[in-house]
Amino acid sequence: MANRLIPGLLVALLLVLHAQLWFGRGSVPQVKKLERELVAQQKANADAQQRNQQIASELRDLQEGLEMVEELARRELGMVKPNEIFVQIAR
Incomplete structure (x- = not known):
């Protein structure tokens, strides 16, 4: 009887x-699904990081390049500062 019990228990445990391995928590299919989700999330994170860097660069340009913005506003829109006289020379 003991000769059959031990192999039977080992087979049941196996x-x-x-x-x-195939159906429980952390199973092979679940790990594959999580790996696919991880790759998709990493791609989304890389895209978002690239957009953030672009926006930060644009913001830095706007903060540092106010002289350029002012020059464009003066030339194209006729901006005049307070206590300033606007003189336009026609050619």
């Missing part, structure tokens, strides 16, 4: 472990 079946339980194998079932966990």
Whole structure:
């Protein structure tokens, strides 16, 4: 009787472990799905980081390049500062 009990228990344990491997928490299909989600999230993060860097660069240009913005506003829109006289020379 003991000769059949030990192999039977070992086979049952093997079946339980194998079932966990394929159907339980952390199973092979679930790990594959999580890996696909991870790759997609990493791509989305890289895209967002690139957009953030672009926006930060534009913001830095606007903060540092106010002289350029002022010059364009003066030339194209006729901007005049307070207590300043606007003189336009026609050619």
